[in-house]
Amino acid sequence: xxxxxxxxxxxLLSTVVVALAAIANAAAATSITPRFKEAPSFxxxxxxxxxxxxxxxxxxxxxxxxxxxxxxxxxxxxxxxxAAILSILQHSSCPQNIAFxxxxxxxxxxxxxxxxxxxxxLNFLVYPFCDSxxxxxxxxxxxxxxxxxxxxxxxxxANLLPSCVHRVVYLDSDLVxxxxxxxxxxxxxxxxSVLAAPEYCNANFTSYFTSTFWSNTYFSxxxxxxxxxxxxxxxxVIDLDRWREGDYTxxxxxxxxxxxxxxxxxxxxxxxxxxxxAGNIVPVDHRWNQHGLGGDNFIGLxxxxxxxxxxxxxxxxxxxxxxxxxxxxxxPLDALWEPYDLLQxxxxxxxxx
Ligand SMILES: *[C@@H]1O[C@H](CO)[C@@H](O)[C@H](O)[C@H]1NC(C)=O
Numbered sequence: 470x471x472x473x474x475x476x477x478x479x480x481l482l483s484t485v486v487v488a489l490a491a492i493a494n495a496a497a498a499t500s501i502t503p504r505f506k507e508a509p510s511f512x513x514x515x516x517x518x519x520x521x522x523x524x525x526x527x528x529x530x531x532x533x534x535x536x537x538x539x540x541x542x543x544x545x546x547x548x549x550x551x552a553a554i555l556s557i558l559q560h561s562s563c564p565q566n567i568a569f570x571x572x573x574x575x576x577x578x579x580x581x582x583x584x585x586x587x588x589x590x591l592n593f594l595v596y597p598f599c600d601s602x603x604x605x606x607x608x609x610x611x612x613x614x615x616x617x618x619x620x621x622x623x624x625x626x627a628n629l630l631p632s633c634v635h636r637v638v639y640l641d642s643d644l645v646x647x648x649x650x651x652x653x654x655x656x657x658x659x660x661x662s663v664l665a666a667p668e669y670c671n672a673n674f675t676s677y678f679t680s681t682f683w684s685n686t687y688f689s690x691x692x693x694x695x696x697x698x699x700x701x702x703x704x705x706v707i708d709l710d711r712w713r714e715g716d717y718t719x720x721x722x723x724x725x726x727x728x729x730x731x732x733x734x735x736x737x738x739x740x741x742x743x744x745x746x747a748g749n750i751v752p753v754d755h756r757w758n759q760h761g762l763g764g765d766n767f768i769g770l771x772x773x774x775x776x777x778x779x780x781x782x783x784x785x786x787x788x789x790x791x792x793x794x795x796x797x798x799x800x801p802l803d804a805l806w807e808p809y810d811l812l813q814x815x816x817x818x819x820x821x822x
């Protein structure tokens with residue numbers, strides 16, 4: 470075989486490989502990340518602080534004056550995340566002073582591109598999260614969606630985010646804000662609280678742990694000197710410095726190790742947070758987490774709002790508004806989520822290239 474022929478064969482082969490890779494990429498892009506519209510631009514009102522960071526130029530991503538928001542980013546919830554971001558920007562008086570910190574365990578570059586194309590001016594960083602770092606600690610819960618390693622990323626924010634970020638608002642992806650996030654972020658944490666969140670002292674706290682837990686004196690003594698109340702971990706204001714000082718990630722992991730051995734609770738990432746923090750958090754007004762709109766953990770019944778004012782709507786529970794809308798079976802309150810949906814409407818007559 471002469472050299473040129475061989476060369477042509479290799480060239481042809483590599484062309485085929487490149488073409489196949491392109492097809493695979495396109496397929497992945499369409500199946501993993503749906504297309505979203507570009508959001509309108511949002512600008513600071515005139516009285517917003519102008520943030521200039523000496524070391525990073527005009528950067529708010531590491532600034533003390535910025536409102537720092539942490540969320541996870543994955544293919545399954547991307548539509549919810551995009552809606553949440555839009556809702557935050559739209560109701561903020563200083564939207565350009567918000568820094569987003571996204572934690573992603575896979576497809577990070579694709580997800581980053583999706584966020585950039587919908588929000589071209591967004592201040593954000595994407596942090597890789599290694600699933601295997603936490604998966605060895607996860608035991609199966611009553612709802613398989615809760616067992617996803619990324620669901621535990623909220624326990625690792627203090628390690629993931631740079632140490633110059635001192636306070637963060639953690640938000641789930643199945644919620645929308647209808648009020649200024651700066652108000653939530655400014656919650657006073659007092660002299661030593663690590664975390665602030667709406668708490669619910671009427672909820673039956675006992676039911677979040679198994680009888681194995683309560684019948685073990687050593688375990689139940691954990692709550693001995695605190696008035697432990699349930700709180701939802703989908704909306705939390707976290708002092709990252711205090712978290713790092715107290716090494717709360719390790720404390721959470723220790724309870725997860727106990728769970729691995731003796732099943733002391735039924736849900737996923739929530740109970741370890743309750744074990745470590747319940748009774749020691751700063752309570753936030755309930756308006757900041759109108760949760761449960763997804764229904765229960767089993768069939769996802771429609772739920773109504775709780776009494777009182779609303780600043781944040783949270784579709785926690787099994788049913789998600791985008792899924793119910795797609796299935797033509799929305800709950801009445803899903804109409805409040807829909808205006809933030811940036812998914813490109815399906816165009817059945819257009820040929821997708
Ligand atoms: C709280 O939950 C526990 C365990 O699920 C149950 O045994 C108890 O009766 C409940 N208490 C109330 C007041 O509902």
